[in-house]
Amino acid sequence: MLPAMAGLFLFGVAPLVYAFVVSLHIYDLVNPHPPFVGLANYRSLMGDQIFWTALRNTAIFAVMLVPLQTTTGLTLALLVQPSTRWIALLRTSFYLPVVISYVVAAGLWEILFATPNGPANSVLASMHLPAQFFFQNPAQALPLMALMSAWKWSGISMLIYLSGLHEVPVELYEAAEVDGAGAVRRFWAITWPLLHRITLFVLVLNTIDAFKIFTPVYVITKGGPLSATMVLVFYLFREGFRYFHLGYASALSFVFLVLVLALAAFQFRILRAEPPE
Amino acid sequence: MSLALELKGGRTRLLHGASAAAKLVLAVVFVLPLVWMFLSSLRPVAEIFQYVFPLSLWTLLPVHPTLDSYRHLFRDEPFGRYLWNSFAMAGGVTVLDVVVSSMAAYGFARIRFPGREVLFFLVLAIMIIPFEALLVPLYLIVRGLGWVDSYAALVFPMVPRALSIFLLRQFFLGLPRELEDAARIDGCRHWGIYWYIMLPLSRPILLSVALLTFQELWGSFAWPLVVTNNANLRVVQVVVATFAQGDAIEWDKIFAALSIAAAVPIALFIIFQRYYVRGIATTGLRG
Numbered sequence: 001m002l003p004a005m006a007g008l009f010l011f012g013v014a015p016l017v018y019a020f021v022v023s024l025h026i027y028d029l030v031n032p033h034p035p036f037v038g039l040a041n042y043r044s045l046m047g048d049q050i051f052w053t054a055l056r057n058t059a060i061f062a063v064m065l066v067p068l069q070t071t072t073g074l075t076l077a078l079l080v081q082p083s084t085r086w087i088a089l090l091r092t093s094f095y096l097p098v099v100i101s102y103v104v105a106a107g108l109w110e111i112l113f114a115t116p117n118g119p120a121n122s123v124l125a126s127m128h129l130p131a132q133f134f135f136q137n138p139a140q141a142l143p144l145m146a147l148m149s150a151w152k153w154s155g156i157s158m159l160i161y162l163s164g165l166h167e168v169p170v171e172l173y174e175a176a177e178v179d180g181a182g183a184v185r186r187f188w189a190i191t192w193p194l195l196h197r198i199t200l201f202v203l204v205l206n207t208i209d210a211f212k213i214f215t216p217v218y219v220i221t222k223g224g225p226l227s228a229t230m231v232l233v234f235y236l237f238r239e240g241f242r243y244f245h246l247g248y249a250s251a252l253s254f255v256f257l258v259l260v261l262a263l264a265a266f267q268f269r270i271l272r273a274e275p276p277e
Numbered sequence: 278m279s280l281a282l283e284l285k286g287g288r289t290r291l292l293h294g295a296s297a298a299a300k301l302v303l304a305v306v307f308v309l310p311l312v313w314m315f316l317s318s319l320r321p322v323a324e325i326f327q328y329v330f331p332l333s334l335w336t337l338l339p340v341h342p343t344l345d346s347y348r349h350l351f352r353d354e355p356f357g358r359y360l361w362n363s364f365a366m367a368g369g370v371t372v373l374d375v376v377v378s379s380m381a382a383y384g385f386a387r388i389r390f391p392g393r394e395v396l397f398f399l400v401l402a403i404m405i406i407p408f409e410a411l412l413v414p415l416y417l418i419v420r421g422l423g424w425v426d427s428y429a430a431l432v433f434p435m436v437p438r439a440l441s442i443f444l445l446r447q448f449f450l451g452l453p454r455e456l457e458d459a460a461r462i463d464g465c466r467h468w469g470i471y472w473y474i475m476l477p478l479s480r481p482i483l484l485s486v487a488l489l490t491f492q493e494l495w496g497s498f499a500w501p502l503v504v505t506n507n508a509n510l511r512v513v514q515v516v517v518a519t520f521a522q523g524d525a526i527e528w529d530k531i532f533a534a535l536s537i538a539a540a541v542p543i544a545l546f547i548i549f550q551r552y553y554v555r556g557i558a559t560t561g562l563r564g
Contacts, residue, residue, distance in 0.1 A: 013399065013403075014414075014418060015411040015414035015415045015418060016406070016411070016414070018414040018417065018418060019410070019411070019413065019414035022413070022414060022417060075299075075303075076303065079296060079299060079300050079303070090300055090304055092546075092547070092550065093304050093307050093308045094303065094304075094307050095546070096307065096308060096311060096543060096546075097307060097311070099492060099542045099543055099546045100311070100496070100538075100539040100542060100543065101495065101496030101497075101498065101514055101538060101539075101542070102496060102498060103496070103498050103514040103517050103518045103538070104496075104514075104517065104535050104538050104539045106518075107517055107518070107520075107531070107535055108310055108311070108314050108535060109310075111314075111531075112310055112313075117326065117329060117330050118329065119313070119329050119336070121330075122329050122330045122331065122332050122336065123332065125330065125331065125332075126331060126332045151306070151307065151310075155307075159554065182289065183289065183292055184292070208405070208407065211407070212407045212409050214409060214499060215498050215499065215518075218498075218502075218518065219518045233409045233412075233499075236409075236412070236413065237412065237499070237503075240412070240413045240416070240503075241416075241502075241503050246413055246417065249413045250413050250414060253409075253410045253411070253412065253413050253414070254410070256407070256409070256410050257406065257407065257410035260406075260407050260410070261405070261406070264405055
């Protein structure tokens, strides 16, 4: 009990408090006495063009990813519903991208969408479509990131939806069938309303996760091309661990934290329920 | 047969056909990239992109299968060392986390102490807080402890995991108390109950928690990236992430490294599938 609590405090609570304290200083690892500057870091953040770009990109990324991942997760869950041996294999295959690491997934997609002669362009060519620049094209890089993340994480949404589908009483379906409702009708009349709470829960989780995007940006684009994939966590990483503006990076961390918690709280308000357990 | 029923039958058949097609297409989309990656790691270096264009069967299948890429990887790079580092970090955190989190979970589930609710709320809060927001302050704390570039930095800050405490507490709360009452009459204290009753009963959930922890730590990237500079402490994920950034990109080694990095969690997942599903489905939290 005690070691667990000590660990939680030292590596969970303390950093939160510490982040705020550091964010009030100009902190660069070199100066032994970091000068206290009050809220200056936050003020310069508000006037920082890159910060606003990163915030916008992160939000756009979330807007692209969240609906995609949620609908894919639900679709997959519905497809693997009746449990047979083949279906179990199918479920496993949908879940494989979740199991591999984000770095591997990003590295693999970088190769798949390599230009000019990667596999993706080869597929396009076989359909007589022109080659694309993919991650090197500012207009395509961020949507492709969202597509990659959906490929990587939809299996998680699928599992959560599956646990929800298990709780739908079979009697309801049987009754509907007796009444002559077709499969489509059964879905909209029974399944969808009963999945309401799970859907909101999946939306909250996926939104938080979308805002945390960092690894693929680091691996594939480093925030480029032309800042098209500059996102919040990558920006705070660069400020903190490449330029060693640790005070500024702490302010960024704190703003990011408040933003994510506010989003979660806002969505949970809509949820108005405990997360399913 | 009335017309309405006939129509309905046709529609149902159509739905079945559509769902079968969707299953096939989606399975290909989700698995084919990984299969292509594994198979490409079995090619000689000259062949790696040779058959990508135009599309053919050989785009997927190696023409001259060989294990050279793996040989080169272990010959030219200290990849064995990187693998060991990854196993040490993921394994170390997993073992420590199971021990510490199960004690904490027992405390939360069975011991009444002042401030229990507040503390547990804290655990829940930490579960929601994105780790990325703690990257900078946690680095400064670890630096203050003098742990930068040490195994301690890779392991200790990751223990305990709030998610593990949460999962185990859920499980302990669901266990019947009668068993413990009997033990208490026999003179067992909390330690005895935890050790002789709770732990043996919760082997499956302990395995679930351990697997989830190991998988996440095996794949963790941001933390090892910022807290280790020393090449001797580099983990596989960091190596893979920075591989393609040299001057001469050696594709065969990249495919071999990607394949090894992916094979470890995939193998664990396929062997212990049941336990994964149980762990995640109960919380719906991404590990």
